[in-house]
Amino acid sequence: MGVLAYRWYQGRMATGGTGLPAAAPDERMRFGTEAFYASIGRAFLAMCAFIPVLWGIEGLNVLFGGALDRAGGIEPRSLTGIDGVVFAPLLHASFSHVAANSVPLLLLGTFVLAGQTRRFFLITAFIALVSGLTVWVFGPSNSITVGASGVIFGYLGYLLLRGLIERRWWSLGISLLMGLLFGWQLVGILPGAEHVSWQGHLGGFLAGLVAAILFRQPRARRPKPADGDSSSPTITMPGAGGLDLGPSDKTIEMPGKG
Numbered sequence: 001m002g003v004l005a006y007r008w009y010q011g012r013m014a015t016g017g018t019g020l021p022a023a024a025p026d027e028r029m030r031f032g033t034e035a036f037y038a039s040i041g042r043a044f045l046a047m048c049a050f051i052p053v054l055w056g057i058e059g060l061n062v063l064f065g066g067a068l069d070r071a072g073g074i075e076p077r078s079l080t081g082i083d084g085v086v087f088a089p090l091l092h093a094s095f096s097h098v099a100a101n102s103v104p105l106l107l108l109g110t111f112v113l114a115g116q117t118r119r120f121f122l123i124t125a126f127i128a129l130v131s132g133l134t135v136w137v138f139g140p141s142n143s144i145t146v147g148a149s150g151v152i153f154g155y156l157g158y159l160l161l162r163g164l165i166e167r168r169w170w171s172l173g174i175s176l177l178m179g180l181l182f183g184w185q186l187v188g189i190l191p192g193a194e195h196v197s198w199q200g201h202l203g204g205f206l207a208g209l210v211a212a213i214l215f216r217q218p219r220a221r222r223p224k225p226a227d228g229d230s231s232s233p234t235i236t237m238p239g240a241g242g243l244d245l246g247p248s249d250k251t252i253e254m255p256g257k258g
Contacts, residue, residue, distance in 0.1 A: 036115075036170070043113035047106045054148070057090055058098045069093065073144035074135045084145070085132030091146040101148045104182065108155035111174050119215050126214070127154030127207040134203025145197045150204035153189065156182050157208025165216045 061068040074088045075081020092098045113120040131150030139145055156178060163175030189202040 039115040040110065043110045043115075044106075046113060047109045050109075051102050051106055054090065054092065054098050054102070055095075058092050058095055061091065062095070069144060069146050073146045074132055074139065075144055076136050076139035076141060081144070082136055085129060085136060088132060088135075088146045089128050089148045089151050092148070093146055097147060101152060104152050105148055105155075108152060108159060108178070108182075111159055111178070112155050116217065119217070123154075123158060123208075123211045123215050124151060126211050127151050127158070127204050130154075130207035130210075131200045131204035135197055135200045138199045139197065145200060147197070147200075149188075149197070150200035152204070153201045154204035154208035154211070156185075157205040158212045159208075161209050161212035162216070165212050 057068065069091050072084055072087030072091050073081065074084030092101065112123060128151055131154060135145045135150070159178045160175050163172035186205070188196070189198060189205050191198050
């Protein structure tokens with residue numbers, strides 16, 4: 001009797017106390033499940049809470065006559081401007097610049113954040129670092145670059161490649177959706193309009209592609225069934241229960257510098 005009770009206890013532990021097979025991490029985020037939609041909702045609310053922070057920072061920037069841009073923007077090849085790699089994504093050249101970046105940042109950021117909070121911060125930091133350093137090394141002299149577009153292009157690159165790397169249906173669906181909505185905006189990674197930081201866009205996009213590989217989520221392996229003793233009795237316990245990325249990062253000419 002003690003052996004039978006022990007086997008029943010082991011079965012309960014293996015199923016998480018529900019009497020049903022325990023879901024692997026990969027299955028808990030399966031498209032259409034309650035956990036999947038809850039994760040998307042939490043990520044959306046988190047991004048909705050973050051966007052007003054950018055507006056507040058720009059309000060302070062306007063109040064101080066653009067002093068935040070000058071102090072925290074990226075100044076190419078200047079040791080005093082390299083700290084902009086950290087601060088520039090939080091700064092913008094105008095309220096219209098913030099408005100243009102808010103929607104794509106909200107949408108792309110939600111899908112990057114959903115189900116992977118810790119990886120979201122690692123991915124964001126990696127993209128911001130590579131994008132910022134690309135501007136610092138290759139950006140035009142006598143200029144200051146600010147804006148979150150480098151991070152936005154990084155999120156786009158990450159989501160486009162993640163589906164192919166992780167081979168999950170919902171990730172592939174997100175990759176296809178992002179490609180349809182934002183794929184044509186990839187022209188922003190090429191040299192084009194004046195005062196547009198295409199260097200930051202290109203660096204961010206490439207960083208996003210690399211991040212999809214570096215921070216990929218391995219597919220969960222289903223546990224092999226334990227070798228059982230066919231001669232031992234078992235007990236069944238009944239009752240167990242067309243958007244636009246908008247204006248790009250701004251490069252502000254600084255006369256007299258250099």
